[in-house]
Structures are given as C-alpha cells and as structure tokens.
Amino acid sequence: MIVFDKVWFSYGIHHVLKDISFTVGENERIAILGESGEGKTTILKLILGLIRPDAGKIIIDGEDITNKTEDELREVRMKFSIVFQEGALFDSLNVKENVAFCLREYSKLSEDEIDHKVRELLRIVGVEQAIELMPDELSGGMHRRVAIARSLAACKPKMFLYDEATTGLDPVNADIICKLILDLSKNGRGLILVTHKIFDAVKIAERFMFLKDGIILFDGDKEELVHSTVPDIQIYLNEVSFSGKANKSGG
Amino acid sequence: MKIKELISELQDFYLLSARGLLVAVKKPFYLKDMIEQMDYAGAGSFVIIFLVSIFTGMALSLQLSAELSSLGLKMYTGKVVGISIIREIGPVTAALVYAGRVGSGIASELGSMILGHQIDSLRVFGVDPLKKLVTPRILSSIIMLPVLTIIGDVVSLCGGYYIAVFVSHQSGTFYWSSIRDVLTFENVFAGSVKPFIFGYLIACISCYMGLSTKGGSKGLRKSTTRAVVVSIVMIIVSDFILTRILLYVLGFSV
Ligand SMILES: Nc1ncnc2c1ncn2[C@@H]1O[C@H](COP(=O)(O)OP(=O)(O)OP(=O)(O)O)[C@@H](O)[C@H]1O
Ligand SMILES: [Mg+2]
Numbered sequence: 001m002i003v004f005d006k007v008w009f010s011y012g013i014h015h016v017l018k019d020i021s022f023t024v025g026e027n028e029r030i031a032i033l034g035e036s037g038e039g040k041t042t043i044l045k046l047i048l049g050l051i052r053p054d055a056g057k058i059i060i061d062g063e064d065i066t067n068k069t070e071d072e073l074r075e076v077r078m079k080f081s082i083v084f085q086e087g088a089l090f091d092s093l094n095v096k097e098n099v100a101f102c103l104r105e106y107s108k109l110s111e112d113e114i115d116h117k118v119r120e121l122l123r124i125v126g127v128e129q130a131i132e133l134m135p136d137e138l139s140g141g142m143h144r145r146v147a148i149a150r151s152l153a154a155c156k157p158k159m160f161l162y163d164e165a166t167t168g169l170d171p172v173n174a175d176i177i178c179k180l181i182l183d184l185s186k187n188g189r190g191l192i193l194v195t196h197k198i199f200d201a202v203k204i205a206e207r208f209m210f211l212k213d214g215i216i217l218f219d220g221d222k223e224e225l226v227h228s229t230v231p232d233i234q235i236y237l238n239e240v241s242f243s244g245k246a247n248k249s250g251g
Numbered sequence: 252m253k254i255k256e257l258i259s260e261l262q263d264f265y266l267l268s269a270r271g272l273l274v275a276v277k278k279p280f281y282l283k284d285m286i287e288q289m290d291y292a293g294a295g296s297f298v299i300i301f302l303v304s305i306f307t308g309m310a311l312s313l314q315l316s317a318e319l320s321s322l323g324l325k326m327y328t329g330k331v332v333g334i335s336i337i338r339e340i341g342p343v344t345a346a347l348v349y350a351g352r353v354g355s356g357i358a359s360e361l362g363s364m365i366l367g368h369q370i371d372s373l374r375v376f377g378v379d380p381l382k383k384l385v386t387p388r389i390l391s392s393i394i395m396l397p398v399l400t401i402i403g404d405v406v407s408l409c410g411g412y413y414i415a416v417f418v419s420h421q422s423g424t425f426y427w428s429s430i431r432d433v434l435t436f437e438n439v440f441a442g443s444v445k446p447f448i449f450g451y452l453i454a455c456i457s458c459y460m461g462l463s464t465k466g467g468s469k470g471l472r473k474s475t476t477r478a479v480v481v482s483i484v485m486i487i488v489s490d491f492i493l494t495r496i497l498l499y500v501l502g503f504s505v
Contacts, residue, residue, distance in 0.1 A: 074377040088368035
C-alpha cells in the first residue's frame with residue numbers, strides 16, 4: 001500500500017532521511033523504532049503528504065503523491081487516520097467538539113446523532129466522562145485517548161498511523177492504549193506505530209524497522225529482531241529483557 | 252542567500268494574501284468561524300477604541316485651540332480637528348490599536364496551533380487551513396476595522412467637542428456646523444478607504460507571521476512581535492502612500 005522509493009529528506013542542511021526505501025502491505029502491523037530525532041515523525045508526515053521529499057518517490061496505492069496538490073492529497077489522506085505525537089487536539093474546542101470535528105465537516109448528521117456518535121467513540125477509548133472538558137484539563141493518557149477517538153471519527157481509514165502513542169504514559173495506561181490499538185486493527189486494518197519504546201512495540205507490531213542516522217538499519221519480524229546483532233538494537237533489547245525480568249520477579 | 256530568502260518569503264506572503272481573499276467565494280463557507288472572529292475583533296475592541304479615540308480627540312482639540320487662539324483663529328478649531336481626525340488620525344489610530352490587539356492575537360493563536368500540530372491535523376482531516384483560519388480573519392478584519400474606525404471618528408469628534416466647548420469656550424453649534432462642512436465626499440471617501448486596506452494588511456501580515464512560526468515558545472514570541480511591528484510600520488507607510496494617491500485622485504493640489 002505504501003512504497004518509499006529512494007526517499008531523501010532534509011530540513012535545511014540537516015539530512016534527516018537518506019535514501020530510504022521500503023514497502024508496506026495493506027494490513028501489516030509495523031513499528032518504526034529509533035531514537036529521538038531520527039526522523040520517525042518525518043516519515044509519517046511524508047506518508048500523508050504534509051511535507052515533500054527532496055528526492056525519491058512515495059507511492060500510495062499505486063499513485064505517486066510527491067507532486068500532488070493539496071486538493072488532490074485530500075483523497076490520499078482520507079485513507080489514513082493519524083494520532084499525532086502530542087495528540088494535537090484543537091485546544092480551543094472541548095473534547096466533544098474535537099471528536100465531532102470530522103463528523104461536522106463531512107457528514108450531515110443531526111445534533112443528536114453527532115452526540116450519540118461522539119459518546120460511542122469516547123466509550124470505545126474509555127473516556128466518556130471527559131466529554132465536556134477542555135483539552136488542557138485532561139491528563140496525558142486521556143489526551144492520547146481522545147486523540148485516538150477523534151482519529152476514529154475520520155471516515156473509514158484503511159490504515160492507522162500512531163506517533164508515540166504510548167510515550168510519556170505510565171505502564172498501566174500505556175498497556176491500555178496498546179490493547180486499544182490492537183483492538184482497533186483487529187479486522188485486518190494495518191497500522192504503523194512510531195515509537196522509541198520497544199517494549200510497547202513488540203506487543204503490537206509484527207514487523208519492525210529500526211531507523212538510525214537517516215537509514216533503515218534493520219527491517220524484519222520479531223524473531224529476527226530478538227536475535228539481531230546490531231549494537232544499537234541490542235541496547236533496546238536489553239531494556240525489554242530487563243522489563244521482562246522485572247515483570248516476572250514482580251509476579 | 253539572505254535576499255533569496257526574503258524574496259521567497261515575500262512570495263509566500265503575496266500568495267497567502269491573494270488566496271486568502273480569493274477562496275472566500277468557494278465552498279465550504281466557515282460562517283461560524285467568521286462570526287466568532289468578528290465578535291473577537293470588533294466587539295472585543297470596542298472599549299479600547301473608545302478610550303483611545305476620546306483622548307486623542309480631546310488632546311488634539313486642546314492643542315489646536317491653544318495654538319489657534321494665539322493666532323486669533325479659534326473658530327477654525329472644529330474644521331482642523333474634523334479634517335485631521337476623519338482623514339488621518341482616526342483611521343491610523345484605529346488601525347494601530349487593532350494591530351496591537353487583534354494582530355498579535357491572530358499571530359499567537361495561529362502560531363501555537365502550528366507548534367501543537369493542530370494545523371497539520373486540519374490538513375489531515377482534509378480541511379484547508381487557509382480557508383478555515385485565514386479567510387475568516389481577513390474578511391472579519393476588512394469588515395470590522397472600518398466599523399471601528401467610524402465609531403472611533405465619532406468618539407474623537409465628541410471628545411474634541413467637549414474641549415472646544417467646555418474648556419476653550421467656543422460655540423457648540425458652530426463646532427458641529429464646521430464639522431458638517433468638513434464631511435464632504437472627498438474627505439469621507441479618503442477616510443473610509445484607508446481602514447479597508449489597513450484591515451486587509453493587518454490580517455494578512457498577522458496570519459502569515461503566525462503560520463510561519465517555528466522554534467517553540469521563543470519562536471512564538473518572535474512571530475507575535477514581528478506581526479505587530481511589521482503591521483505598525485506597514486500601516487504608517489501605506490497611510491502616507493494612500494494619502495498621496497488619494498490627494499492626487501481627488502484632485503487636491505499640495
Ligand atoms: N520543522 C522542523 N524544522 C527543522 N528541523 C526539524 C523540524 N522538524 C524536525 N526537525 C529535525 O528533524 C529531525 C527528525 O525529526 P522527527 O520529528 O522526525 O524526529 P522523531 O524521530 O520523530 O523524534 P522523536 O522521537 O523525538 O519524536 C530532528 O533532528 C529534528 O531536529
Ligand atoms: Mg516524533
């Protein structure tokens with residue numbers, strides 16, 4: 001569904017992505033791992049056409065999106081639902097209006113139907129009680145969950161994109177979000193999870209990419225990841241085995 | 252390098268200004284956003300415009316009646332106050348106040364939306380930020396600044412009246428009749444063209460600065476300041492140019 005063909009991207013003189021190529025299938029569950037500032041968010045923005053590559057092609061469902069206009073890109077963006085790193089809720093609207101945003105924009109539902117739909121979405125993510133609050137009155141975890149609810153309202157996405165959906169949350173909340181993410185893609189819809197928390201990534205994804213210095217250092221499934229000898233990945237794996245042990249000794 | 256950047260920035264600015272106005276005729280219309288903007292920009296600025304205008308009018312009238320009475324020309328106070336307020340001071344003060352209050356508000360709001368990825372969210376949802384955010388602000392400024400200017404003019408003239416009659420002891424009826432003499436087509440036209448252009452300028456500059464914010468809260472500070480400073484300079488400069496053009500068009504000789 002998504003093809004990156006020799007994509008280069010830079011901010012000014014700072015090269016973020018150097019000659020990146022990969023292919024993502026219709027219903028794959030992928031985690032893009034990497035340290036902070038390695039360009040994980042940049043990849044998601046490229047997929048949505050929010051920024052354009054310096055060189056190379058990005059092909060979505062057989063269509064090259066690199067030279068599309070903003071109007072043409074609208075259709076491409078409809079295929080995805082994204083939860084941004086900070087949630088990116090509209091901070092002048094309350095939770096209800098945030099979730100209802102797309103419904104109001106694209107459907108001619110009555111006020112009652114919108115209210116019903118919003119409550120249903122909020123129930124799915126488990127923050128129904130926060131419906132009247134403003135975004136800055138929410139905790140980090142609630143914020144993230146409302147953002148997920150809002151992304152669900154955005155018509156019928158073929159693929160979910162999550163940018164650091166669990167970062168900055170306590171393990172309990174992170175686990176709830178992970179389960180939610182898995183639940184949502186149960187019916188075979190693909191997802192790309194961008195994170196530097198490998199511990200959460202292995203719960204969700206079945207294919208892993210590791211980004212380092214602008215190139216993809218590793219691309220493979222869980223088995224390959226665990227047995228990888230790349231030093232940078234080893235550091236990450238140590239973290240997982242540590243938390244694994246901690247869990248065991250705790251239980 | 253610097254010049255190239257400047258040119259590309261100017262180009263972006265022109266594109267935003269032109270498109271911001273042009274897309275106003277295309278669907279969908281964000282009427283609710285526009286009304287909210289008009290309320291914020293117009294009704295919200297009323298008190299400050301009132302205060303600034305009344306004191307400007309009083310100071311001007313006081314100064315002029317002192318100066319003119321030493322020349323024995325006290326009866327011209329109304330005429331001079333009227334012309335300067337309607338043609339120059341009214342539009343410029345209102346625009347400066349508007350830039351300080353509304354321009355900075357626009358820049359900081361859009362800037363923090365950029366920083367919080369809210370603009371990206373809009374784009375992902377298929378909403379054109381230009382249409383949803385910029386157009387309502389431009390239109391509401393084009394509508395509200397002239398309204399505020401007219402209110403400001405009236406208040407200033409009343410302030411001038413108060414000083415002329417109660418401090419400088421002139422005849423009130425004569426003051427108003429000389430004001431009425433000043434309300435010719437030329438003067439009113441010259442005075443009312445300006446706020447439309449100032450409103451458009453302030454809105455475009457502030458939106459552009461807000462949308463080009465980068466670099467966290469420091470960047471936000473920079474773009475807000477730049478929005479106000481550039482607006483103020485542009486108001487004064489364009490006021491001069493407009494005055495020149497209008498005098499020429501309306502056939503005054505300098
Ligand atoms: N708007 C921008 N202007 C200039 N440089 C930027 C901009 N956005 C990101 N960068 C730079 O691009 C690089 C990649 O950024 P990106 O946001 O993709 O990182 P990331 O992998 O998502 O990091 P994190 O895990 O912290 O979110 C960083 O080094 C950052 O400094
Ligand atoms: Mg990121």
